Amino acid sequence: MISMSDAFFSVDAVRGANLRPVSFTLRPGEILMVQGESGVGKSQLLRALADLDAHEGKVVLNGVEQQQMPPSQWRRRVVYLPAESAWWDDYVDQHFTENLPETWWAALRLKPELFRAEVARLSSGERQRLAVARALVLKPKVLLLDEPTANLDAVTAKAVGELLSEQIKAQGSAGVWVTHDASEAARFADKQLYLDAEGGHIT
Structure with missing residues (x-):
């Protein structure tokens, strides 16, 4: 077991209003898949790790x-991708400093022409996948993902998940990824965290 002091990313007894204490450590390239029933604090955990919500404990x-x-x-350094992404400019390319690699467009099952599209004309699924790309191009040290493949069809969800996993490992980042899909958790997890009313349990 890697110690808290030696870990690349460590979380020690983090807790909040609706979140019981959670502790874990991650090395570069590792993905922690987080599951649990609604209301146990999965999104609150991500927001605490991103320093967006008040919390106790050490990160x-x-x-x-x-x-x-x-x-x-x-x-x-610690980038949070919420379930509902925000878009503050009119066009997609205004949210990026450079175009995406060609292989990413294929992996995301998107047409490269969307890079210069109006955000208002995108479908919810297109916005969701482009938000994934927007987070990845930042090359964060830690990527916090709140159900990044929810509401996508099975084939697209698998493709997006594979791109996320591939890039987290290639960039030497760490990933904390909330999902309700047990098969997705099993496919991409290096570690799994189950949240309940008592707190977090690593498996």
Whole structure:
């Protein structure tokens, strides 16, 4: 078992209003799949790790505690992808500094022409997949994913999941990925965390 002090990303007894204590460690390239019933705090856990919600406990990245780093710097390193992504400009390419690799368009099952499309004309599934790409191009140290494949058809969900897993490992990031799909959890997990009313249980 890797110790908290030696971990790339460590979470020690993090808890909040609707979240019982959660602890885990991750190495670069590892993915923790998080499951649990509605209301046990899965999204709250991600928001706490992103320093978006008040919480107790300790979160450490590469030896630096969350509270020792300005929130804006922390969130550039620990990127949160919510279930409903935000789009603040009119066109897709205004949200990126460069185009996506050609292989990503294929993996996301999207047409490259969408890069210059109006956000308002995108389907919800297209916005969802482009939000995944937007998070990945930031090359975060930790990627926090709140059901990134929910509401996608099975084939597309598998393709998006494979791209996420591939890039997390290739970039040497760590991933914390909430899902309600047990088969998805089994497919991509290096570790699994189950949340319930008592807290988090690593398997």
